[in-house]
Amino acid sequence: DSGVTQTPKHLITATGQRVTLRCSPRSGDLSVYWYQQSLDQGLQFLIQYYNGEERAKGNILERFSAQQFPDLHSELNLSSLELGDSALYFCASSVGQETYGYTFGSGTRLTVV
Amino acid sequence: QKEVEQDPGPLSVPEGAIVSLNCTYSNSAFQYFMWYRQYSRKGPELLMYTYSSGNKEDGRFTAQVDKSSKYISLFIRDSQPSDSATYLCAMNRGKLIFGQGTELSVKP
Numbered sequence: 001d002s003g004v005t006q007t008p009k010h011l012i013t014a015t016g017q018r019v020t021l022r023c024s025p026r027s028g029d030l031s032v033y034w035y036q037q038s039l040d041q042g043l044q045f046l047i048q049y050y051n052g053e054e055r056a057k058g059n060i061l062e063r064f065s066a067q068q069f070p071d072l073h074s075e076l077n078l079s080s081l082e083l084g085d086s087a088l089y090f091c092a093s094s095v096g097q098e099t100y101g102y103t104f105g106s107g108t109r110l111t112v113v
Numbered sequence: 114q115k116e117v118e119q120d121p122g123p124l125s126v127p128e129g130a131i132v133s134l135n136c137t138y139s140n141s142a143f144q145y146f147m148w149y150r151q152y153s154r155k156g157p158e159l160l161m162y163t164y165s166s167g168n169k170e171d172g173r174f175t176a177q178v179d180k181s182s183k184y185i186s187l188f189i190r191d192s193q194p195s196d197s198a199t200y201l202c203a204m205n206r207g208k209l210i211f212g213q214g215t216e217l218s219v220k221p
């Protein structure tokens with residue numbers, strides 16, 4: 001157990017729907033990062049939050065949004081889902097804003113049918 | 114061209130072999146270089162990180178960074194079946210940029 005908790009582990013939904021993925025960072029970590037992993041694209045950075053504020057944005061689609069709450073857990077919202085959104089979504093956390101030493105959760109496998 | 118290039122493999126070796134995994138990169142601003150290991154259906158876990166050029170050793174694992182060639186390597190000595198996993202290199206640019214990952218299989 002890495003200490004980063006992601007729920008749900010699996011999600012199957014239809015095209016056009018909206019889902020919310022949840023992440024609880026490791027105790028003491030203030031930064032949360034979201035990554036998407038697909039077979040053809042590898043691990044792609046989506047977005048970073050630090051202590052409730054958005055710090056960096058990557059290749060995140062406009063249909064996707066995220067936030068980090070005062071208790072530091074984070075949610076990734078995916079809307080108007082398309083078949084191509086099927087992937088593993090990982091959350092990672094770190095103590096500060098340093099860019100090494102991320103701890104990853106075990107991911108949410110999203111299947112859009 | 115991707116910022117970080119990594120041969121996806123798959124790579125299959127016999128138990129006990131020395132494994133060499135490599136990545137090349139294009140951005141000379143990268144300073145931290147990391148190797149993550151990912152078992153099937155699990156999240157990546159940090160194996161080693163190196164700051165700037167040089168070598169770092171941890172047990173059977175050695176990480177090398179050659180900034181002049183923009184090339185990093187991970188060597189695994191006396192490979193074990195339990196080393197079978199996907200190995201991802203990563204580098205920092207405000208956030209971590211990952212290579213595609215190399216799938217390694219160590220056969221008993």
